[in-house]
Amino acid sequence: MDPPPPPQPPQFSLIPPSQIPPPQQNSNPNIQPDSIPNWDQNPNLTHYLDLSVPKKRRRGRSQRNSALFRSPLTLNASSNNDLSSYAITSSSSSAAVAPPVSFSSIRNPPPSLTQSSSAYDFSDEIIMINKEPKTEAMIALSAGFPADSLSEEEIETGVIPxxxxxxxxxxxxxxxxxxxxxxxxxxxxxxxxxxxxxxxxxxxxxxxxxxxxxxxxxxxxxxxxxxxxxxxxxxxxxxxxxxxxxxxxxxxxxxxxxxVRDKCPLYSVDGKPVNPDMDMKVESAFNRLLDKASRLRQLMGEVSVDVSLGAALETFRQVYKDAVNDEEMKLFNWHLANLEYANAGLISHLSLAFWDQDDPYDMGGDHxxxxxxxxxxxxxxxxxxxxxxxxxxxxxxxxxxxxxxxxxxxxxxxxxxxxxxxxxxxxxxxxxxxxxxxxxxxxxxxxLGFGLLNKLCHSCWWSPVDCFSGR
Known part of the structure; x- marks a missing residue:
């Protein structure tokens, strides 16, 4: 049987230079190349911009600051009486309670809420939940569980008898x-x-x-x-x-x-470790290109919906002459594959505007x-x-x-x-x-798409261990 053909690098249609607007053509003066727009500065961007800078899918663990999760201040009462909660409407110094709203409305606010010109940061309230045991536990469910220990409400809303x-x-x-x-x-x-x-x-x-x-x-x-x-x-x-x-x-x-340990060494096809200096160089370049893609998304506005993330990354890679030789390109393709694994789809099919829209809901802390x-x-x-x-x-x-x-x-x-x-x-x-x-x-x-992960497990002959797996 003939061996399978080697995988081909992804093919992208480069972005024509005419479609990449320079900063001076930005129609919104509140967006600067070195700033991240928020709802206060540009509420109209909420339909196609993420709530934070795209999270770089690095190796090892990924962490997210809870302060990046922003949600509108104004929440309307919901008619759902079974799955209801209370939305905090005060600053971090008080704990006023608003009428009940549905859990799904807090977690995934509808367009009518995301168009609000007011922005509200739940991060202070998440900290307050740790200190105020009488705060409604559903708020913790909607904005993320507290980071330290379980409160009585969390135990009562838990699943273990x-x-x-x-x-x-x-x-x-x-x-x-x-x-x-x-x-x-x-x-x-x-x-x-x-x-x-x-x-x-x-x-x-x-x-x-x-x-x-x-x-x-x-x-x-x-x-x-x-x-x-x-x-x-x-x-x-x-x-x-x-x-x-x-x-x-x-x-x-x-x-x-x-x-799970943070270290994630890479090996070439001959089984030898990848040169650490080259590994760091390519990884830094990959993360820098993701930042460039984020800035491009801000400048292009709604037009970025029709541009793929893959096209943007490949355009910037050629412009900045990153990963120019074969060995560096193999490493760069590994990062692209890892990004596709994280998004369960080809980056040539991922919208530059929406590829990371779920990042504000990612969970921080160790893996x-x-x-x-x-x-x-x-x-x-x-x-x-x-x-x-x-x-x-x-x-x-x-x-x-x-x-x-x-x-x-x-x-x-x-x-x-x-x-x-x-x-x-x-x-x-x-x-x-x-x-x-x-x-x-x-x-x-x-x-909706989803990814496929194949696992290979070997029987162990040594003493009992906690876990053994690979992919």
Missing amino acids: VIGGIEQDKTPTEPSKPGVIIIGAGLAGLAAARQLMRFGFKVTVLEGRKRAGGRVYTKKMEVGSRVGAVAELGGSVLTGTLGNPLGIVARQLGDVLHK CFLPGGNGKLVQALAENVPIFYEKTVHTIRYGSDGVQVIAGSQVFEGDMALCTVPLGVLKKGSIKFIPELPQRKLDGIRR
């Missing part, structure tokens, strides 16, 4: 609200099931596999009668512990997270793993949750009179359904919705 020997489970013994059928027993389905049960809903979870956890699956690598190691065949690393609900669950379980595997989290979340395994759902009928969820020859009826299946299942059309989903949802399913 017992912590420190004190019973925290307040799930009603008899459901008092309508029935909800949850499709999928992954982390999303399990967390939703526990929260809805606490709200008094009657919950039934249908899972197609023989196990819970979905894309989180801890494989025990047994050596004789003992477990030599565990391998995460799915999600393995907690990418940031500040604001990460899984970090909260781990602390509730009393588990200690182990930090960590849980000794013994993330299966511990799944086991705790699934405790006392009614789950029907090997029930592969293929049809969901819904209407004003309730829902029918069909798995094989069985029909499950309820008042409403919550679908938490993976995006790939929805893309494949494995589940038929009657009536068909709204066009906006179908368009979202079609446009």
